[in-house]
Amino acid sequence: MTDVTEQLLKDTQEHVDEEKRRVEKMGNRPWQPWIDAEWGFRNHWYPALISRDMPEGSHKAVQLLGEDILVTRQNGSVRAIEDRCPHRGIRFSSRPLFYTKETITCWYHTWTFDLDDGSLRTILSSPDSKVIGKCGVKTYPLVETKGVIFIFVGDIDPPPLEYDLAPGFLDEDAVVYCSDPYDIASNWRLGCENGYDPGHQFIHNWSEMCINAGMHTSYGYTSSKKEVLDTTRYTEEECGPKGFTRKVEKTTFNHTAEIPLKDGSVQQLMLPLARGKSDEELSALTDIIRLGTVGLWMPCSLKVTTFPVPHCTHYEFYVPKNNKEHTYFQFGVIHTQDSEEAERWLGEDGRVMWEVPAVKGFTVDDAFARAEMQKFYESEDGWLRERLFQPDVELTMWRKFASKHARGIQTEDHVKGYFSR
Amino acid sequence: MTDVTEQLLKDTQEHVDEEKRRVEKMGNRPWQPWIDAEWGFRNHWYPALISRDMPEGSHKAVQLLGEDILVTRQNGSVRAIEDRCPHRGIRFSSRPLFYTKETITCWYHTWTFDLDDGSLRTILSSPDSKVIGKCGVKTYPLVETKGVIFIFVGDIDPPPLEYDLAPGFLDEDAVVYCSDPYDIASNWRLGCENGYDPGHQFIHNWSEMCINAGMHTSYGYTSSKKEVLDTTRYTEEECGPKGFTRKVEKTTFNHTAEIPLKDGSVQQLMLPLARGKSDEELSALTDIIRLGTVGLWMPCSLKVTTFPVPHCTHYEFYVPKNNKEHTYFQFGVIHTQDSEEAERWLGEDGRVMWEVPAVKGFTVDDAFARAEMQKFYESEDGWLRERLFQPDVELTMWRKFASKHARGIQTEDHVKGYFSR
Amino acid sequence: MTDVTEQLLKDTQEHVDEEKRRVEKMGNRPWQPWIDAEWGFRNHWYPALISRDMPEGSHKAVQLLGEDILVTRQNGSVRAIEDRCPHRGIRFSSRPLFYTKETITCWYHTWTFDLDDGSLRTILSSPDSKVIGKCGVKTYPLVETKGVIFIFVGDIDPPPLEYDLAPGFLDEDAVVYCSDPYDIASNWRLGCENGYDPGHQFIHNWSEMCINAGMHTSYGYTSSKKEVLDTTRYTEEECGPKGFTRKVEKTTFNHTAEIPLKDGSVQQLMLPLARGKSDEELSALTDIIRLGTVGLWMPCSLKVTTFPVPHCTHYEFYVPKNNKEHTYFQFGVIHTQDSEEAERWLGEDGRVMWEVPAVKGFTVDDAFARAEMQKFYESEDGWLRERLFQPDVELTMWRKFASKHARGIQTEDHVKGYFSR
Ligand code: FES
Ligand code: FES
Ligand code: FES
Ligand SMILES: [Fe+2]
Ligand SMILES: [Fe+2]
Ligand SMILES: [Fe+2]
Numbered sequence A, B, C: 001m002t003d004v005t006e007q008l009l010k011d012t013q014e015h016v017d018e019e020k021r022r023v024e025k026m027g028n029r030p031w032q033p034w035i036d037a038e039w040g041f042r043n044h045w046y047p048a049l050i051s052r053d054m055p056e057g058s059h060k061a062v063q064l065l066g067e068d069i070l071v072t073r074q075n076g077s078v079r080a081i082e083d084r085c086p087h088r089g090i091r092f093s094s095r096p097l098f099y100t101k102e103t104i105t106c107w108y109h110t111w112t113f114d115l116d117d118g119s120l121r122t123i124l125s126s127p128d129s130k131v132i133g134k135c136g137v138k139t140y141p142l143v144e145t146k147g148v149i150f151i152f153v154g155d156i157d158p159p160p161l162e163y164d165l166a167p168g169f170l171d172e173d174a175v176v177y178c179s180d181p182y183d184i185a186s187n188w189r190l191g192c193e194n195g196y197d198p199g200h201q202f203i204h205n206w207s208e209m210c211i212n213a214g215m216h217t218s219y220g221y222t223s224s225k226k227e228v229l230d231t232t233r234y235t236e237e238e239c240g241p242k243g244f245t246r247k248v249e250k251t252t253f254n255h256t257a258e259i260p261l262k263d264g265s266v267q268q269l270m271l272p273l274a275r276g277k278s279d280e281e282l283s284a285l286t287d288i289i290r291l292g293t294v295g296l297w298m299p300c301s302l303k304v305t306t307f308p309v310p311h312c313t314h315y316e317f318y319v320p321k322n323n324k325e326h327t328y329f330q331f332g333v334i335h336t337q338d339s340e341e342a343e344r345w346l347g348e349d350g351r352v353m354w355e356v357p358a359v360k361g362f363t364v365d366d367a368f369a370r371a372e373m374q375k376f377y378e379s380e381d382g383w384l385r386e387r388l389f390q391p392d393v394e395l396t397m398w399r400k401f402a403s404k405h406a407r408g409i410q411t412e413d414h415v416k417g418y419f420s421r
Helices: A003-025 A032-036 A188-196 A199-208 A207-215 A224-232 A281-289 A341-358 A363-379 A390-405 A413-417 B003-025 B032-036 B188-196 B198-206 B208-212 B223-231 B279-291 B337-359 B363-379 B392-404 B412-416 C004-026 C032-036 C189-196 C197-206 C208-212 C226-229 C279-290 C338-358 C363-379 C390-405 C412-417
Strands: A044-050 A059-064 A067-074 A077-082 A104-105 A113-114 A121-124 A144-145 A148-153 A174-178 A180-186 A232-235 A242-249 A256-260 A266-270 A293-297 A303-304 A313-320 A326-335 B045-052 B059-064 B067-074 B076-083 B103-105 B109-114 B122-124 B142-146 B148-153 B175-179 B182-184 B232-235 B243-247 B256-260 B266-270 B293-297 B301-304 B315-318 B328-337 C044-050 C059-064 C067-074 C078-081 C103-107 C109-116 C122-125 C142-145 C148-153 C172-178 C182-184 C231-234 C243-248 C254-262 C266-270 C294-297 C300-302 C315-321 C326-334
Touching: A003 C412, A032 A104, A032 A390, A032 B067, A044 A059, A044 A067, A044 A313, A059 A148, A067 A148, A067 C067, A067 C078, A077 A144, A077 A148, A077 B175, A174 A341, A180 A363, A188 A293, A188 A303, A188 A313, A199 A207, A199 A363, A207 A341, A224 A232, A224 A242, A224 A390, A232 A390, A242 A390, A256 C122, A313 C254, A326 A363, A341 A363, A341 B279, A363 C300, A390 B122, A390 B293, A413 B003, B003 C142, B032 B392, B032 C266, B045 B059, B045 B315, B067 B148, B076 B142, B076 B148, B103 C390, B109 C059, B122 C172, B175 B337, B182 B363, B188 B293, B188 B301, B188 B315, B188 B328, B188 B363, B188 B392, B198 B208, B198 B392, B208 B337, B223 B232, B223 B243, B223 B392, B232 B392, B243 B392, B328 B337, B328 C189, B337 B363, B412 C004, C032 C390, C044 C059, C044 C315, C059 C148, C059 C182, C067 C148, C078 C142, C078 C148, C172 C338, C182 C363, C189 C294, C189 C300, C189 C315, C189 C363, C189 C390, C197 C363, C197 C390, C226 C231, C226 C243, C226 C390, C231 C390, C243 C390, C338 C363
Parallel strands: none
Antiparallel strands: A044 A148, A059 A067, A067 A077, A104 A113, A113 A121, A144 A148, A174 A326, A180 A326, A232 A242, A242 A293, A256 A266, A293 A303, A303 A313, A313 A326, B045 B148, B059 B067, B067 B076, B103 B109, B109 B122, B142 B148, B175 B328, B182 B328, B232 B243, B243 B293, B256 B266, B293 B301, B301 B315, B315 B328, C044 C148, C059 C067, C067 C078, C103 C109, C109 C122, C142 C148, C172 C326, C182 C326, C231 C243, C243 C294, C254 C266, C294 C300, C300 C315, C315 C326
16 A cells, blocks of 8 residues: 555544544443343343133243243143253253143153243153252243233242233233234334334324324424423332333424525425314324323333223333344233123224224334334444434433343343253 | 342342353363364264265265365266365366366366366466466365265375274175265264164154054163163274164163152053053064164264164264254165175165165154254253263263264364365 | 374364464465455445436435445435434435435434435424534445446545546546446455456356357466566556556467376367367457457456457446445446447447347356355455465456555444444
8 A cells, every 4th residue: 555545544543443432431321231131131021922822732932031931821821931951952842742731741852841840850761860850941930911921031039020010901900902922123122212212203104093094193202301301200119010101291293394405495394194284183183192191111111091092001012032033012901890891892892993003003113113223233333323312311211210120131141041041 | 220130130140150160160071072073073984975876977066074075976986076276265066177087177267186186287278387286175085885985084094994884884795775865954963962862762753664663662762770881882993993882682662651740649651552552562563673783883873783674774874064964874784695685675675674664754853853952052052051861871971982082073174274174 | 082093183283273373474465455355445436326227316225345325316416325324323215205305304203414415404303403413424425427326435535536447438438338237245356356367268168158159268368477567557647547457469368278197198178169260260259359458447347448349348346345245337338429329339239239248148257256256265264375376466466556556445343334434
């Protein structure tokens, strides 16, 4: 290289180095545990399966926080055990053998485990082996309720399930319509952040539900600092769920915007579905949103009230499957003591009033947005290089909140089984 | 995080660290060379191709221990050379040019190599180049016999082929029926271990051969320590094959088993095909197995006598293709001086008496089992984390034996060509 | 292992280590910048798109030197900006929003950027945000000419486009026929080297153009050292394109060759299409090649005159897409003042006289050859382990020349955006 080009190269390198130093210095963010929690928060409850997908005698292999788990229903009750034989690592789930309702037998060398505590109860070919009783697989605490199977991933005595659920879900009169969960190629944290993010509302201008309803949504919700403080309520009693909630009433929905042009003029913009409508008509269309609240709850869920219809509450979970995917669980909940109304909700009503509009017509756009963020956050040091702006304070509030209330952080060592899962 | 959760995290981490230290301490196992031999044992003979797949003038690219090799038959004789031009790395096999029976010419810049010693004999475009005679590719010692092409991968003067083959295969009166080799997504060592593993017999309850024969197989073969010692014979004369053999006669085949239940009762189990048969009938069905022997032989093969019919010996090889796959070679062998019987064996008889039952109906289940073990051994430190039990002593005998008799260990450096292959 | 095998292992390892030391010592080659330039040369112009693929209002995502770039045409003029929102990394191109001709709006949170300088002009939902004006994306200098969109990737003030183009391309009377670019799974440097490499001509014996023309090509072009010096002309004035050119007139085309055999005899070879032709006929067929010149030009292009017909000049570019792929751009150029001839060239004539023979019938074989070299250069330390011979001096001349004239080297840090692209 010529002297000139060498100098150029050197100069460039200096800038690169400087930038890297700048970023590294910022490395220890106030929400560092959130940045570290690539594989999820350990010692929490997560939805794992829908009850209707687990009839008597069935089994399913699932992955939670990178851990392979086998779930089965025997004699009516559901159990979850590590899907990995301690002997030589075989996955039980590839040929599961339930010779009794109490046990699972490994299809390779007949080690037979207790479904309740995971202990090695016997070996069919070697009933006198000394290893019997001294060995086992991890079993996972499990609660089945409201048509959902929840699993606790961790090492500690599990706190009550309700500590890890947004309020209302477990109410006696809550009637829960479960949609089919699906996997998204995006880290679970991007799920939490997208769901609550007030600015992301703009993407719902592409949502079928809004378009079909003639609803103009917005260019993004905005709130002043004062409004955020006024309308956000923290829930962090020691014995109970942890989360926070924004009342939407004070949020501003912008349906107009403008772009200043070089010639000094301004390009006025208006959302297509807002055009030609009076202010009253526009308010009427968004009033239902104003009634509602949106909340984030530990470890990874969102609760939206009065959505998509006034009497329905929407719950969704971004369950860490591994470090690159999450499983998206969504539930439409009403509260009623009327058993006929409950039955109707679990049938046609839930489908028509919640599942089709909310799941098929609205949150699919969120799923798209989360997957689109993955490259930057996964391969381009996004957690360190993002450039946040004022409205993102509602996200950093969550990051700090979650960092504070997390009961632990899942690591790759846990995934590999270094700590017996 | 709160103080409580920080304490929890710290405690968990300590357990993880402790477990890692425990495993690392055990790192240096008595069979460490076996653990290191991910890419195979260097300086050994391996079956590479079946003769019938190599007619005059043909060529095939194969991979052995991660090395790319081109095999061709010219003037009747088969040669094997490094499939990588020293000039700029081109694979000859993507457009092989045999302008003479003695040479191969690289299709990129016409470097022309001697098929016998690999030396650069000429360059078509530059016959006066100084590099001619000073450069070459590796050639691989090769023996073609019994319809099989064996290749020696290593650096030393190859010992006789028979040192790396189970006895009998090369006998003058051995008639060898070769099935089509295929690749399995599993490390080669899992092949060796699965094949000999007495406990693995349980998986053959899923084998078509057993089911169609009404044979009840077992919950796994078992032997006392005394029986193992009594029936295992080592072969390790300096000049000859290295291996060991178990006579099956003293092995116990369990066709019943039981699982103790929580209420103190016991669930009795019996293999479906054993039900309703008298002891005599059951013995009759397994007597043929008792006649036999099973042996493991350096570097990576299994020999089973009287299988699947009394006069047939089954040989199989788990040839390291690379560190994640092996190529499965299987041979059905009879001994006869009668040329008509030999001919029948190589035609219909071998197919009906050996290939269909043994290859299509039995060892496919072994192939499945090996691939199922791969995740644990490859990604979850299985070689350090497995939890062996008493019957596995027959495997650790092999691990130590192989560690002792291996002539070398293949490394990734060899694969990349750092030592001219 | 026995003592013997341990000794063997040790000896082998010593050879491996020795070879590695040898290679490492050679690590710092005279053309080290070339070896380091896996991702391309920074601070240069590259063809990025063909104008006809970019009608008014359209947009395309391209990758250059690993950088994701969005190109759009607005109000007739083409702009190129970083395809990555500084806010949270979203790719604009997955849902590009051009609400004005001057701007692009991110579909996630409405950050709106100036297409000219990349600055954040406004945020639709937060027009008062403090981040406006303090943030932006990289914009790429761009020149559209001769039906091609060229983009400058780097940090410095871009020198004139003509400094990075082989002479003639931008001439006023140059008429440029553009074929469709395509991606090749090969590092861009292998493109440069293959294109100029005199020995590679042998591969064109497989080219349809040669076979259909009855042209016998050669076993590889050869030249003595004196002929190389005599016929190579360097162009390296500070203000202008950098490159060098070989006149083909003194090149020898070998259409016969021989292979010495072990028995002392010699196998004579002659290219099939040369057989039965007189010397005059053979000369006539290759005379057109002798008229021509072949040149390599910074940063990554080849210029061939009188190819495939006397009045046509062939230009091609191996544009680094990322470190494992390049995009292959090819152009057939004539010089004429006659507007009717120009029009004919851009229509039928260019297709029949240049595109079908050269692009479809000839350079596809180069594309094949480059992809075939990739494994060795990418995974087997090819840049250090290749074994060059005398004719390759024409390649090392280029490697040194390019190392000298490169304005910078692209690094993975640039790709990740550590230096704002
Ligand atoms: S791997 Fe499960 S019993 Fe052996
Ligand atoms: S790569 Fe084989 S001769 Fe050049
Ligand atoms: S990611 Fe582009 S505006 Fe937020
Ligand atoms: Fe949303
Ligand atoms: Fe088997
Ligand atoms: Fe070429």
